[in-house]
Amino acid sequence: MPRYSTKTLLIGIFFAWLWGAGLLVFWRGSNQWLTLGGGSVLSAPTPKFDLASLRSGATARQCEVWYNERFGLRNLAVRTDNQIYMTPFGEAPQRTEGTTVIVEPGTWLFEHHYIEHAITPSPRPESELRAAARDIRAAQEKLRKLGIPLLLVVAPSKAEVYPEHISPIRLGGRTPAGVLTSFERLRPFLQEEGVRYYDGPSRFAEWKVAGRPHLFAPTGTHWSYDSTQEVWHDLRALLNPDLRHPIPEWPLRSRDLAHPQRNDRDLLALLHLLNELRPVPPVPFPDIAPQTSVPADQLPRILWIHDSFGYPLIKQLYDGNAAQPSVGLYYFTSAYRLPDRTPINLDISKIRWAEFVKEYDAIVVVWTEIAADTDSWGFFKLLNGQL
Amino acid sequence: MVFSSLIFLYVFLPVFLTSYYLAPIRWRNHVALIGSLLFYAWGEPVFAGVLILSSLCDYGLSHCLANPGKGPAYRRGVLTVGLILNLGLLGYFKYANFFVGQTNGLLAWLGQGSLVWTQIALPIGISFFTFQKISYLVDVYRGTAKPARSFTDFLLFVALFPQLIAGPIIRYHDVAEQIRERAHTADKFLSGLWRFTLGLGKKVLIANQLGAVADLLFKQEIATLPMPYAWTAILCYTFQIYFDFAGYSDMAIGLGRMMGFEFAENFNHPYTARSVTDFWRRWHCSLSTFMRDYLYIPLGGNRGRAWRTGLNLWLVFLASGFWHGASWNFVAWGAYHGTFLSLEKGFRHGRLAHIPAVLSWAFTFLVICCGWVIFRTETIADAGHFLQRMIAFDSWSGVTDRVGLFWPDVISHRATGMLVLAAIVSFIPDTVWTRWGWDQACPTTRWQSAGRIALGTICLLLATASLANQSYNPFIYFRF
Structure with a gap:
């Protein structure tokens, strides 16, 4: 069982991670590796905060789409998940939208379509x-x-x-x-x-x-x-x-x-x-x-x-x-x-x-x-x- | 808002937890209440009004119930009013569309015009918070709990966001004391964090993968579904629903612990059950307990003759099925389980008890899987066709022409890996989990601590990566 100081440190790391990853949405910076990068397209409109949108729940949905697109670690996160598909499983994720890449032996890649x-x-x-x-x-x-x-x-x-x-x-x-x-x-x-x-x-x-x-x-x-x-x-x-x-x-x-x-x-x-x-x-x-x-x-x-x-x-x-x-x-x-x-x-x-x-x-x-x-x-x- | 979303994890959670722990202890309930109402109002602000107003009624009624100057008839009347209000609200929002649809079907069959009706939207979590409010009124009526000391305390019990949307169903007498006073310790927080990340992993890394496979297959033409596809679909769904719901419960219990609350466990390795009765002791325990205490026992429980006990059980499961959703499939699913439970009750002391463990486990798992077919399909006819396809030994030839789907498109290697992992995790007996110390709130050895930190971190990071990479993220239990 971790000692008291270790426990405090672990809780501190958790809070720092949540705040750090969360706030990266406001930092575009030049580090494309962390933020945008290949495959990341900003297409979600800025959420509307008028009364009708708030009441219908549209604002909430728009905020979620907007945030998902701008999540500060998006590029790194998507690459990591794709690597999990590739390294142990030897495949690329199936996409319901966009292009699904088929990975065949010898690094032969095809578009599913x-x-x-x-x-x-x-x-x-x-x-x-x-x-x-x-x-x-x-x-x-x-x-x-x-x-x-x-x-x-x-x-x-x-x-x-x-x-x-x-x-x-x-x-x-x-x-x-x-x-x-x-x-x-x-x-x-x-x-x-x-x-x-x-x-x-x-x-x-x-x-x-x-x-x-x-x-x-x-x-x-x-x-x-x-x-x-x-x-x-x-x-x-x-x-x-x-x-x-x-x-x-x-x-x-x-x-x-x-x-x-x-x-x-x-x-x-x-x-x-x-x-x-x-x-x-x-x-x-x-x-x-x-x-x-x-x-x-x-x-x-x-x-x-x-x-x-x-x-x-x-x-x-x-x-x-x-x-x-x-x-x-x-x-x-x-x-x-x-x-x-x-x-x-x-x-x-x-x-x-x-x-x-x-x-x-x-x-x-x-x-x-x-x-x-x-x-x-x-x-x-x-x-x-x-x- | 769902727990397994980036906006919850990286906006709501840090803001809420920081505000909660920066607030003085006496203000923490208020912070928790404001956070919970914002959480609920996020997607459907209008229904937050329904939640607050109906809670206000229940709070008022509970004080009438606790009035020592009133006789039993008055108190029974007040309880009846409370039950009618709560069940009426649930009936209106959850079942009105269904009954109007059925009535219109009947009228059409009779050659009559249909009823004019505007579809009603279902407030998220209404099935759960209605049961919680009923438990409160009944507990106060029975004298097992005192009325909440303030409306905000009561509203916090109803709206507490970790369990508001999909349970576990918390009963008032279990948390009344905790609302008044609870300990906030680093141990408790870390234990909650571990539980939360574990649940997040179950939901995002396993359930979502398997859910995509199940959804793809269940939307195909069922009548021509090849047998291997039918089994793949139902096995994926069987593990999806478990990891989805148990994952959500883990997250709810974990978040509760991070706020100092202790909620009752909701799952106990249900797929290791050796009978349907055993399964229901392990699956959605908070619902089973609620049904036992507030419906089965008032119906007479097992105090009568064997046939009466069987009937009581069957009725309870019929109601439980209908609680899951306004559809004949849920009713049939409840009746199906009720029938097995009633039969097991009858044969409890007979030869069934001597069946080898592996056989009884395998039979139970098969019964549960077939039950999920009824649960998952849209109509009773579809369920029948699906069950037929599970035993249709037709050849593989022409499979893709019939379905238009190739095996690699049906299930990816990663989903196959998750299916195997889900099966292993689900089938390990609970004695093994106990020996490993898995079920303890806090680790007792350095190895357990290190293992929890490592697994929790991996789950959090990989779930974040997966969430960023997928837009498919619905919770099955949101519609109940």
Whole structure:
């Protein structure tokens, strides 16, 4: 039994802990390790203290959400809990909201959502898929008449490219190859309509058969920074013949195997651990040098409408100094300026497309195959309605 | 506000405990009362008025009951008024929606129009504080307790925040003296702190993990639930409800001790019980004791013939089931337990007593698990389907097509670990816990002290980490 002084000390430590941890909510400071940090987003509004909110209990609920978000040790606490999931149990927590990361042997990480999509047959009616293909073709045709090439880039899903790294129990006896997803059903209609598109899933399947490694980094969810170099070779071949100002090649300083960087470690970062996983398989990192042979005013200006698979492409394009400043429409909902990625206050629903498209040499739409059912977030329909 | 929330742990608790211990001893009851009312009013301020006004009525009635100049008929009348007021309040807030719903169902069946009714919100903890107030009135009526010396003392008994929301159900004569005078010692505080952190760990680290699995499975189509999923669901729920409720009771007892109070124990390793009767001596003891003293004995207890005793038991458990919630499932759950208790009463001296311990324990655990199926499902039909699925030996093939859930999505490794830990902790006999000194309020050896400090610290830190990482945090017993 602790002696009296020890007991007092223990009680003192307890009080100090409660007060210290509690008051950290008011100290943002620069120590991101303790307070905010990756995965922490401040979205809760400031609680209202009016009579109606107080009486209904809304104030109390708002205070709890507000406090949970700002709890001073939040970052450290979340990392600790995630580490408990990872170290003894070898997994990441299942999230009801947000992204659930699946941890497979060899530090192969997947997004749960992508696995689910790869083994779920598409229920979409054929008529809708055909109509979607027609919309894309019509938009391409209208823009072609204006002298603006429109390219659809379909990115592959990691779960489709590397299913052998997913535990059979997670696939429930199915294989992604044996399940027809919406994009796989859309593909024949795209071909039938004569849509110009980049078929990332087919291309990656070819590369895989040819033995090309590192198409995806084990620790990333997007196509690897290295493989997007090769994707750019293909995209140049598809776009340049129609461009007044072709996209130039950019030189590489090096392409050494290295610890995953940028999008090659996005799932690793999402695990949000105290101690990063070991060992993390190295991946080649193409160090891009800006091209200097083509002057700035001779570079193309490309409008990007894309999901997260567009970022690695855009990053390389501007690292290589191969395009003029432009605009990106992320998920066709938020606009930002390129290359600095600063948000623009632009209401996308109010854009007058007939005028807007004239500012660009080309439009590139990028989505991963799991987004096939979004119909490019309504972009082609809207464009066809206005052009 | 729930104990297992960051705002309680790191805002309410430090502010309250500091204010409490900085206040002079004579003011501590007032600090405790203000803290308790703020705690209750935090989420539902309107119902704090219900709590205070109804307590005021009971306080007034208790002084009428204690009036020495009045005869037994007057006192019986006053007690009846008190019981009607309390049970009426409980009936209105907790059961009116149910009865109107049932009536409307009947009217629809008869082809008649339905009653116009606005749904009533349930004040948190009303089942618990109503029973506490009834115990007070009956104790004063019986002369086992004197009326509270002041309204604030009585209100503190009713509203004392550690036990206000989900018990243990405190009876007035057990704490009347403590409200007047209690010791505040470092030993008591540390013992309370240990108990609180242990309860926090049970709730956040075990019950919440298992609750997520149970919730996921119980919301699936029950009629097609594969047998392994059905067993996983009910085992997770069986341990979830225990660790959730026992964890809450630990926290309540611990917080009480930190304020100098001693509350009665509510659980005593219930899943080691060797009969349903034994289970009810170990599970939610404060409710069982209340039911025994204020319903079973007034009904005649075991003073009559065997069939009458059985009937009394069955009626008590029917009422106990209905107390848990306004649904036929709770009534059926009460009747189910009442039936087993009545049967055991009848066979007590027969052959059942000679069954090997392992068999009687396993049988009891199975009965309890099946009871939780009735308790957890939404309708009696669902309970029937679920019990069927528990014995449906169909193959694994097509499981995921039927349910759309893969095994790794159903139960994580961590939840599996917690299920195993929960089972081990639950099945260790109480004699072993006693030998380890676990049940003592204060440790007696240096090793016990060190173990408690280490385990308490781990529970507090890991629970904080887990709370920061999860938004899923409801207490099962809040709806009762």
